[in-house]
Amino acid sequence: MMKYKPTIGLEIHAELKTKTKMFCNSLNDPDEVEPNVNVCPVCMAHPGTLPVINKEAVKSVIKVGVSLGGTIATFTEFDRKNYFYPDIPKGYQISQYAYPIVKGGSLLGVDITRVHLEEDTARSSHDQGDYSLVDFNRAGVPLMELVTEPVIHSAEDAGRFGRELQLLLRTLGVSDANMEKGEMRVEVNISISKDENLGTKVEVKNINSFKAAEKAISYEIERQSKILEEGGEIVQETRGWDEKKEETFSQRKKETSDDYRYFPDPDLPKLYLDRVPEFDIDLILKELPELPESKRVRYREAGIKDEDVEVYVSNTMFGHFIDNVLPYLETKEEIQSASNYITSDLMALVREGGEESFVLSPKRFAELIQMGIKGMLSSRGIKDVLVILYKEGGVPQEIAEKHSLLQVRDEALLSKIVDEVLEANVPVVAEYKGGKEASLKFLVGQGMKISKGSADPVMLEEFIKLKVSSQ
Numbered sequence: 001m002m003k004y005k006p007t008i009g010l011e012i013h014a015e016l017k018t019k020t021k022m023f024c025n026s027l028n029d030p031d032e033v034e035p036n037v038n039v040c041p042v043c044m045a046h047p048g049t050l051p052v053i054n055k056e057a058v059k060s061v062i063k064v065g066v067s068l069g070g071t072i073a074t075f076t077e078f079d080r081k082n083y084f085y086p087d088i089p090k091g092y093q094i095s096q097y098a099y100p101i102v103k104g105g106s107l108l109g110v111d112i113t114r115v116h117l118e119e120d121t122a123r124s125s126h127d128q129g130d131y132s133l134v135d136f137n138r139a140g141v142p143l144m145e146l147v148t149e150p151v152i153h154s155a156e157d158a159g160r161f162g163r164e165l166q167l168l169l170r171t172l173g174v175s176d177a178n179m180e181k182g183e184m185r186v187e188v189n190i191s192i193s194k195d196e197n198l199g200t201k202v203e204v205k206n207i208n209s210f211k212a213a214e215k216a217i218s219y220e221i222e223r224q225s226k227i228l229e230e231g232g233e234i235v236q237e238t239r240g241w242d243e244k245k246e247e248t249f250s251q252r253k254k255e256t257s258d259d260y261r262y263f264p265d266p267d268l269p270k271l272y273l274d275r276v277p278e279f280d281i282d283l284i285l286k287e288l289p290e291l292p293e294s295k296r297v298r299y300r301e302a303g304i305k306d307e308d309v310e311v312y313v314s315n316t317m318f319g320h321f322i323d324n325v326l327p328y329l330e331t332k333e334e335i336q337s338a339s340n341y342i343t344s345d346l347m348a349l350v351r352e353g354g355e356e357s358f359v360l361s362p363k364r365f366a367e368l369i370q371m372g373i374k375g376m377l378s379s380r381g382i383k384d385v386l387v388i389l390y391k392e393g394g395v396p397q398e399i400a401e402k403h404s405l406l407q408v409r410d411e412a413l414l415s416k417i418v419d420e421v422l423e424a425n426v427p428v429v430a431e432y433k434g435g436k437e438a439s440l441k442f443l444v445g446q447g448m449k450i451s452k453g454s455a456d457p458v459m460l461e462e463f464i465k466l467k468v469s470s471q
Contacts, residue, residue: 004192004228006221007199008158009150011187012165014175015120016060016142022119023051023094023268028141030181035135043140045089050267053078057142058271059278060174061101061117064144066284067168067291068112070105074274078117082261086134087122094119095145097262101273107168110161111149118143123182138182144175150189150198155217159210162186166210167292167314179209186213190220192228199224200234204248206241216241219248295319303332308339311347317355318342321362328366331373338369345383349390360390368396380453381405408454411463414447417455418463421446422471429468440464 018028024042032038042049065072079097095118102115122139126132146165152158166184169175177184186207191199202224204216224234239248273279290298292313299309299322312319322342329335346365350358368389372382377400385399400406408414421443422429432439440461447460 004194004199004221004225005196006153006190006192006217007150008152008154008217009189009201010146010148010152010158010161011189011203012146012162013120013185013187014144014146014165014169014177015138015183016057016144017173017175018054018056018060018142020054021140022054022057022117022142023140026140029137030141030176030178030183032137035133035137038137039139043089044136045091051094051265053268053271054142055276055278057117058101058273059284060142060172061115061144062273062279062281063172063174063284063288064146064169065102065105065115066281067172067288068102068105068107068115070102070112070115072273072279072281073099073101073103074272075099076101076271076273078265078268079262080265081118083259085121086132087124087139089122089136089139093121094265094268095262097257108157108161108164110157111151113147113149115144115146118145150191155214155221158188158217159214162210162213164292170316171289171292173289182208186210188213188217188220190217190224191234192221192224200236202234202236203238204241205238205251208243212241212243215246216248219246223248302326303335304339305336308343311343317350317358318347321358321360324362325366328363329369334366334369334373337373338366341369341382341386345386346390349387353391357390359393361393364389364394364396371396371400375409375456375458376400376407377405378407378448378453378457381407404452404454406454407456408451409456409459411459414455414459414463415467417447417450418460418467420450421464422467429471432468433471 015030020026021028021043024040026040026043027038029038042051062072076096076099078094080092081095081097082092084091096116100114100116103113105112105115120138120141120143122134122136124132124134148161152161166177169177169184175183179185188204188207189201190204191201193199202220204220207213207216220239227234237253238251240251241248295313296309299312300306304312312322322339325338326335329338346360368377368382368385371377372379377385381400384403384405385396388394388399388403389396425443425446428439428442432443443464444457444461447455447464448457
């Protein structure tokens, strides 16, 4: 089959984490299960009502724009996007067209076209048989839309971008961006061509996860390639994604901006963002938390391996913990060891006890790691002390002493243990003398068993070598 170059652009919507809706005082509560309770005459479009702009929502989009390195508009306005559907109570959606809040910027090397602000629609459910229901709790919730340039060329890169944007929104605290709750939604535009010219664009909607987005893109590339190979033409259209069948299906002919008859909303004022003190770019820059890519650089420079870095960047709780542990550690060896225990043993303890059980002292944890580096505790001893330290608190040194977990380095005692091992395993000693290196590991293991894991394995091995060579 002839190879085609895929070109992908993304349109990503994210509900903003504000107290109230975009143009009224109704609560913005994505966890509300009772339908049609967070509503008012404004978001239900009763005659005579007037919308008022949510300042915090505008500021949230500016934060995103600044974080992406985009250009923040000095002037913006809201428009009416006209279309009729049961989930649009007014018969139009308040959105932005000609003057978005943010233009340009990039993320993971993907250029951004624009980021603008609009209101969300109501939520429709069509599983009632011969009728549908509409829940207006979501109607009017602040919705950020980000549009990328068509510069993505693989399903994997599209998924990677979506996950990185989700992480950025959570880091900024402007959105929880949970796709399973519909707080973040992805639409993909896909075309294929033989050369650098763009092919006919197909939009795919109804995507509820990044994995589904990747599958939808891969499916469309294959579907469009087959059509062209058979001499057909790609139709510009909007398609849906069928999660069960893992395939796209035609929904409707693709609309253009002319179909929506955009015009400035006469009920809302024009916004001169540079005249609003809270929107001052320098002030917002100072308010920003450390961004994901900056964290990655810092953790890597500290000596943390890449897979652990992603844990700390994506998980706020563990990221906060390692940040509090690092000041107590002095060498990269200590840092790497600490990270290994955090991303394995400590994470297992948190999963077992729940996040509310995570009250471990960063200082005491660092002391435990340093005891291991100094040879005072074996890896088994560190794990055992960590369990007690996590569940009961205390001082690592005292815990180790109380439970006889300190690593034995006493030469006289180790010599006695080795004598016992060699006497009990004469055939294995003979194999080792004959050049079988695995036998040495077995003898060391027997010594560790006799010492109940408390012997220093390095010293134990040296004593075995020494005594066997002198026989």
